[in-house]
Amino acid sequence: MFVCHDGGGRVLLARRSAGARDEPGTWDCGAGALEFGETFEAAVGREVYEEYGVRPVGVERIGVRNVLRGDPVTSHWVAVxxxxxxxxxxVRIGEPEKFDAVGWFAPDALPEPLHSQCGESLRLFGATSAGSPPADGP
Structure with a gap:
């Protein structure tokens, strides 16, 4: 998972289209999966380019999440x-089959509704200063 930012306090969110895997109509941070043999940083760079058509200026790890979805739990993964x-x-929409809008937002003026997994990633980002690790480390 990743939170794209402009270095000036705004975050980039994409609205999930009808063709998205889940939760269409919600605003989301970015995400993706590792390919075999790929480093975390290489995967993030590839996913950012695929989703937003832009190469990262800087990439910093800000946390790890244990993601449990459903009640009862139907999916479980670890997200860096x-x-x-x-x-x-x-920035542009790189995957129009998954996203129908992108926008830059101040963290205190986010669009609604947010994807169920976006809020926690934004909280991790908010605990940092534009991506600098929090005092207690990631």
Missing amino acids: VFAVEVAAEA
């Missing part, structure tokens, strides 16, 4: 969360 600085003016 990154803060990713990108050039705001270069």
Whole structure:
């Protein structure tokens, strides 16, 4: 998972389209999966480019999440969360089959509804200073 930011306090969110895997119509941070043999940082760079058509300016790990979804739990994974600085003016929708809008938002003025997994990643980002590790470490 990753939270893209512009280095000036705004975060980038994408609205999930009808073709998204889950929760269409919600605003979300970025995410993706590792490919075999890929480093975390390489996966984040690839996913940011695929989703937003832009290469990261900086990538920093900001936390790890134990993700449990459903009641009862129907999916479970571990997410390594990154803060990713990108050039705001270069961002575009790279996967129109998954997203129908992108936007830059101040952390205190987020759109609604948020994807169920977005809030915790944004909280991790908020616990940092534009991606710098929190005092207690990631």
